[in-house]
Amino acid sequence: MNPRSSARFSWFARAIASFLVVVLACAPAPRLVLAQNLPDLGDESATELSPAMERRLGEGYFRELRRDPDFLDDPEVTNYVQELGNKLIASSPEPTLEVEFFMVKDNSINAFAMLGGFIGVNTGLLIAAQSESEAASVIGHEMGHLIQKHIARSVSAGKKASIASLVAMLGCVLAARSNPQFTQACLIGGSAVPIAQQLAYSRDFEREADRMGFDILQRGGFDVSAMPAFFERLQRAGRVYDSNAPAYVRTHPLTTERIADVRNRAQNVPYRQHADSLAFALVRAKLRATMDASVDGRRDTLKFFSSQIADKTYANLTAAHYGYAWALLLSKEYARAEAELALIPKALNHPMIENLAGSLLLARKDLPGAIKTYRAAVARFPNSRPLQLSLIEALQQAGQHAEALSMLRDQAERHGKDPKVYELEVKSYGATGKRMLQHQAQAENHVLLGLLQPAINELMVARCTGEGDFYQNSIIDARIRTLWEQLAEEKRDKDKADGNKDDKSGDKPLTRPLPRMGDRPPEARC
Numbered sequence: 001m002n003p004r005s006s007a008r009f010s011w012f013a014r015a016i017a018s019f020l021v022v023v024l025a026c027a028p029a030p031r032l033v034l035a036q037n038l039p040d041l042g043d044e045s046a047t048e049l050s051p052a053m054e055r056r057l058g059e060g061y062f063r064e065l066r067r068d069p070d071f072l073d074d075p076e077v078t079n080y081v082q083e084l085g086n087k088l089i090a091s092s093p094e095p096t097l098e099v100e101f102f103m104v105k106d107n108s109i110n111a112f113a114m115l116g117g118f119i120g121v122n123t124g125l126l127i128a129a130q131s132e133s134e135a136a137s138v139i140g141h142e143m144g145h146l147i148q149k150h151i152a153r154s155v156s157a158g159k160k161a162s163i164a165s166l167v168a169m170l171g172c173v174l175a176a177r178s179n180p181q182f183t184q185a186c187l188i189g190g191s192a193v194p195i196a197q198q199l200a201y202s203r204d205f206e207r208e209a210d211r212m213g214f215d216i217l218q219r220g221g222f223d224v225s226a227m228p229a230f231f232e233r234l235q236r237a238g239r240v241y242d243s244n245a246p247a248y249v250r251t252h253p254l255t256t257e258r259i260a261d262v263r264n265r266a267q268n269v270p271y272r273q274h275a276d277s278l279a280f281a282l283v284r285a286k287l288r289a290t291m292d293a294s295v296d297g298r299r300d301t302l303k304f305f306s307s308q309i310a311d312k313t314y315a316n317l318t319a320a321h322y323g324y325a326w327a328l329l330l331s332k333e334y335a336r337a338e339a340e341l342a343l344i345p346k347a348l349n350h351p352m353i354e355n356l357a358g359s360l361l362l363a364r365k366d367l368p369g370a371i372k373t374y375r376a377a378v379a380r381f382p383n384s385r386p387l388q389l390s391l392i393e394a395l396q397q398a399g400q401h402a403e404a405l406s407m408l409r410d411q412a413e414r415h416g417k418d419p420k421v422y423e424l425e426v427k428s429y430g431a432t433g434k435r436m437l438q439h440q441a442q443a444e445n446h447v448l449l450g451l452l453q454p455a456i457n458e459l460m461v462a463r464c465t466g467e468g469d470f471y472q473n474s475i476i477d478a479r480i481r482t483l484w485e486q487l488a489e490e491k492r493d494k495d496k497a498d499g500n501k502d503d504k505s506g507d508k509p510l511t512r513p514l515p516r517m518g519d520r521p522p523e524a525r526c
Contacts, residue, residue, distance in 0.1 A: 054115045054116045054117075054149075054152055055115075055116040055117065056116070057115045057116060058114050058115040058116020058117060058118050059116055060450065061114060061115070061116075061118075062100070062102075062114065062116075062118050063448065063449055063450030064450055065102070065120070066419065066448070066449055066450075067449050067450070069105075070104055070105045070106060071102065071103075071104065071105070072102075072103035072104060072105045072123060073420065074103065074286075075385060075386035075389055075420075076283070076286065076351075076352055076355065076386045077103050077123075077126075077283055077286065077287065078101065078102060078103055079384075079385060079386055080279050080280070080283045081101045081102075081103060081121050081126075081139075082100075082101045083279070084101075084132070084135070084136060084139065084280075085099055085101045085119065085139055085143070087220055088136060088139060088140050088143055088216050088217075088220050089143065090220075091216050091217075091219035091220035091221075092143060092147060092212075092216045092219075093147065093212075093215075094147055097117065097143075097146070097147065098117050099117045099118070099119055099143065099146065100117060100118050100119075101118075101119050101120075101121060101139075102118070102119075102120055102121070103120070103121055103122075103123060104120050104121065104122050104123065105123055105291065106122040106123060106124055107122075107123065107124040107127075107291070108122055108124045109122065109124045109125050109128045109234065110122045110124065110125060111125055111138050111139060111141075111142050112142065113142040113143070113145040113146050113150075113151065114151065115151050115152065117146060119139065119142045119143065119146070121138075121139065123287050123291055125138060126280075126283060126284055126287055127284055127287050127288055127291075129230070129284075130230075130315075131223065131226055131274075131276055132222070132274065132276040132277060132280040133217070133222040133223040133224075133226035133227075133274050134226045134227075134229070134230040135280070136217060136220065136222050136226075137213060137214075137217055137222070137224075137226050137227035137230055138213075138230070140212070140213035140214070140216040140217050140220075140227075141209045141210060141212075141213035141227075142209070142213075143212070143213065143216060144208060144209030144210070144211070144212030144213045144216070145205065145209045147212055148205070148208050148209065148212060150202075150205040150208070150209065153205075154202070154205070206258060207258060207261065210227075210258055210261065210262055211261075211265075213227065214227060214262060214265055214266075218269060221272065221274060222272075222274045223271075223272060223273060223274045224265070224266045224269050224272075225266045225271070227262050227266065228259055228262045228263040228266050231258070231259050231262060232259055232263075235259065276315075276316070278316070278318065278319075278348070278350055279350070279352070281315065281316035281318065281319035282318075282319050282322055282350065282352045282353070283352075284319065285305075285316075285319040285320065285322050285323030285326070286322070286323065286326055286352070288301065288304065288305075288323055289301055289305070289323045289324075289326035289327040289330065290326060290330065293330075298327070298330060298331050301327045302324070302327050302328070302331060305320055305323050305324035305327055306324060308320045308324075309321070309324065318344050318345075318348055318353075321340050321341065321343045321344050322341070322344065322352070322353060322356065324340050325337045325338075325340040325341040325356060325360075326356060328340060329356070329359065329360055329363060332363075334360060334363055334364050337360055338360055341353070341356060341357060341360065349380060351377065351381045351384040351386065351387050352386075354373065354374075354376075354377035354380070354381070354387065355374075355377065355386055355387055355390055357373055357377075358370045358373040358374045358377065358390055358391075358394065359390070361373055362394060362397070367394065367397055367398045368398075370394045371391070371394045371395065371398060371400075374387060374390055374391035374394055375391065377391075378391055385411075385415065388407060388411065389411075389420065389424075391407070392404045392407050392408060392411075392424055393424070395407075396424070396427055396428055396431070399431070401428040401431050401432050402432075404424070404428050405425070405428045405429070405432075408421060408424055408425050408428065412425070417448060418448070419445045419448040419449055422441045422442070422444045422445035422448070423445050425437070425438075425441035426438055426441045426442050426445065429441055434467070435462075435465045435467060436462045436465040436467035436468050436472070437462075437467075438462075439458045439459065439461045439462035439465070440458070440459065440462050440476065442458045443455040443456075443458035443459045443462070443479070446458060447483065452483050452486055452487050452490075453487065455483055456480055456483050456484065456487075456521075456522070459476050459479055459480050459483070460480065460522065462476055463476050463477070463480075463526070464526035466526070480521050480522070481521045484521035484522070485521075
């Protein structure tokens with residue numbers, strides 16, 4: 001086990017431990033109603049987590065994930081996956097379901113669902129998928145897990161085991177999503193029985209998710225034959241590479257029965273061709289061009305795209321030129337990158353192509369040209385958030401913070417749950433000397449990353465700047481009270497689960513001690 005893998009496993013284990021102690025304090029909720037034509041696994045599978053508690057737990061874990069170095073903060077890639085996911089949701093039995101999709105920098109072919117409506121997609125999945133329908137089939141499968149509340153039901157079933165076994169079991173399952181080699185190691189020892197029970201229990205869940213995902217795929221107008229084709233390719237890879245099988249095979253065991261079931265369903269559905277979107281091709285090309293930053297990686301990427309174009313082995317010529325331009329940009333061959341981008345027909349306007357054009361101008365230190373390009377692109381694609389963020393950052397580089405802040409206020413109203421918005425606000429407020437607003441923005445950034453105590457500290461500093469009037473200070477005081485109550489609530493949950501014992505998770509102590517029940521929020525001493 002290499003140091004990075006060991007650190008990641010330790011991090012996952014701590015996160016799961018924190019997750020479970022809160023789960024054990026949850027109140028019972030009504031029994032789950034299963035989707036039509038799917039098997040009911042019996043009374044004991046009914047969830048004990050309410051939807052509100054599921055969301056709360058999921059948001060807490062998602063905030064932890066955002067701080068991980070492997071969390072991919074690329075607005076364009078995330079925007080594509082969210083749009084693809086939204087299309088699938090609209091075709092599901094629960095079209096009003098709220099799901100937040102995010103990307104993980106991991107070359108393994110995998111995706112995973114989390115409590116509360118979160119789905120993570122590995123970059124390796126999009127790169128390996130040979131069609132948009134293949135990528136959609138895996139995402140639809142994960143949506144099936146969410147709609148059928150498989151995670152909550154797993155927790156309910158797992159609560160029959162000891163706390164220690166549950167921590168080990170869920171820690172192993174989650175860590176294996178990014179590093180499947182942990183599964184065998186985790187099975188050794190006293191936790192082997194509950195883990196085996198969990199894996200056996202999940203086979204029914206996998207069949208349910210397959211059927212739900214298949215139906216979503218069909219209703220969404222995708223090629224349903226892509227699902228069994230992708231599964232079969234992954235299974236063959238698992239046989240060839242054995243211990244190095246794709247992560248999806250490890251975390252979603254592909255049995256012959258499962259594949260046969262999906263294959264039979266696909267054969268009974270009239271063939272429907274689905275043309276891949278240009279966005280799918282561009283996202284795959286961007287990921288291929290940007291994921292490996294090593295010297296050898298950059299060289300191999302340049303060779304990959306140049307060979308594709310020369311040998312005409314590309315699936316999409318526009319994407320090949322786009323990916324090659326990205327690779328050249330990252331290799332600081334700006335003139336060649338611009339020449340490659342110029343080969344894309346002007347009629348093929350797309351926000352990602354326009355964004356790359358602006359990035360090239362920024363790389364060449366042509367701020368006026370970049371801002372002009374971004375402004376024109378935003379006018380053509382007013383709903384493209386990645387373009388708006390690129391324009392904001394270009395304006396900041398040019399010192400035009402007033403316009404940047406105006407755009408950021410609009411972003412905060414529409415996308416108030418994105419830490420990047422507040423990160424950019426911190427920069428502009430700091431540059432314009434607005435210290436109170438700078439610390440308030442930093443506080444909200446911390447909140448979205450799950451750092452409540454540092455957020456309170458930032459608000460107390462904001463209170464002490466002396467820049468606020470009575471109304472603004474009252475807002476800060478109210479926010480401090482809200483965050484303090486959240487800290488108190490977290491501690492009460494942990495105390496309930498731990499029998500009021502001290503927390504021994506090994507985490508570093510907070511700047512201030514966790515609040516006790518009945519404690520007042522701190523007052524700023526300026």
